[in-house]
Amino acid sequence: MSRTAPDVARAAAQWLALLESGGATERDHTGLQQWRDSHPQHEQAWQKAQMLRQRFADLPSSLALASLDRPPPGRRAVLKRALGVAALVPAVWLLGRQLPLDVWRADLHTATGQRTRVPLADGSQLQLNTASAVDVDLGRRRIGLLEGELALTVPGAAALNVHTRFGQVVVSQAEVCVRQFANGCLVSVLTGSVRVSDARGQAIALGAGQQVRLQLAGLGAPTPFDTFQLGWRDGVLTAKNQPLGDFLRELERYRPGVLRWDPSLETLRVTGSYRLEDTDRILQLLASTLALEVHSRTRYWVTLAPRKKLA
Incomplete structure (x- = not known):
């Protein structure tokens, strides 16, 4: 930055x-x-x-x-x-x-809407999603996720440990995404397998195509997921017949400022892949395909409303 x-x-x-x-x-x-x-x-x-x-x-x-x-x-x-x-x-x-102060002092961090890819000295690849912060200590084989979301690819056998507020993920010869929320984090494995443990020391092995929610109360049950959910790594936000409200809440993560919408728009359905480098363009595309209008008070204060019917 x-x-x-x-x-x-x-x-x-x-x-x-x-x-x-x-x-x-x-x-x-x-x-x-x-x-x-x-x-x-x-x-x-x-x-x-x-x-x-x-x-x-x-x-x-x-x-x-x-x-x-x-x-x-x-x-x-x-x-x-x-x-x-x-x-x-x-x-x-x-x-x-x-x-928070620890976010300011983080080794790596991104602003809202910014994504970055960082090659690590050991050959691993680290990506940060929007509004994220990490500390990296390769000497201790440790990455601390302070805020937001990361993707980590570890090609070698020497494991890297991803520490969160809710537990840790041990990554070796695998590719994983970890997203931290206020009340827990979501661990998704793209390739290989990882070991996920909660704050109490309970652990499970998680394989490719599986994800698990990690909370202070412990580990949830592993579930399958579609890799398109992690399209941010390629700068893409994808929806498959998704409620518009859910899509907009995800899009908000990539837009500085305020985005509001009429509650009546919540249940409209969205399908498509959208490039994240231009979220204004995404809103215009939604307006062209759905029954809604985009009202911009400023570039950073946008409201979506139902399209007015012609008399």
């Missing part, structure tokens, strides 16, 4: 503080818009800061009351600085909670 998450969040906080100060000029507003438009990460950080800002809406109000007695210039300067600090609170929350 050309930008780090802390730098982007810090910049969003500075813009927010400027706007909250009441001293922003028309040129400042133009500059903010240019900054937001210059990169998807900027718009995403700004939208998060705005949403988090609402959680602290009462704080500036209390500070504003202190200025009603017309304090002297020195005190007004203190209040102005305090207001700037208050405006930074959402960004601090964003930095500390929404973007």
Whole structure:
């Protein structure tokens, strides 16, 4: 990534503080818009800061009351600085909670919509999906999945251990995908076999074409899966008669900003393969084949609605 998450969040906080100060000029507003438009990460950080800002809406109000007695210039300067600090609170929350410190410090990470392929020194191949972060320690034969999803191909007999919050996967002469959710992770084996163990030490062997859900409560039962579900490795999102709501929830992972849709669209069916490098194009293709319309407030705030019937 050309930008780090802390730098982007810090910049969003500075813009927010400027706007909250009441001293922003028309040129400042133009500059903010240019900054937001210059990169998807900027718009995403700004939208998060705005949403988090609402959680602290009462704080500036209390500070504003202190200025009603017309304090002297020195005190007004203190209040102005305090207001700037208050405006930074959402960004601090964003930095500390929404973007965990271990993700910032990760050896490798991707932004929303970004995917990357990394050859490792031992000949293994590592891929990261959108909004993912890992630590890599080949000396200890360990990869820590901190956030998101990875694909790992280990051609040799020397095993690599993928550690998650819910257990670990031992990969040797195999290809595997591991996706981490808030309440568990999904392990899918494409070739070879792997050993999956939960936090309590219970383990199973998982073969090609099988997947298993790993949670704090333990391991689920292995089930078969279609490899098209892992098309992100080739930059493709594929659906086979899938409910539109499920498809859009998956597509959201690859789009910075806000994507909303009318609940009546949930049960429409989607079939096709879509290139992930242009999610705006995907939405337009959906609109051309399904009874829906795309309404863009900005590039990063999009709503899907049922197509209006002609009179």
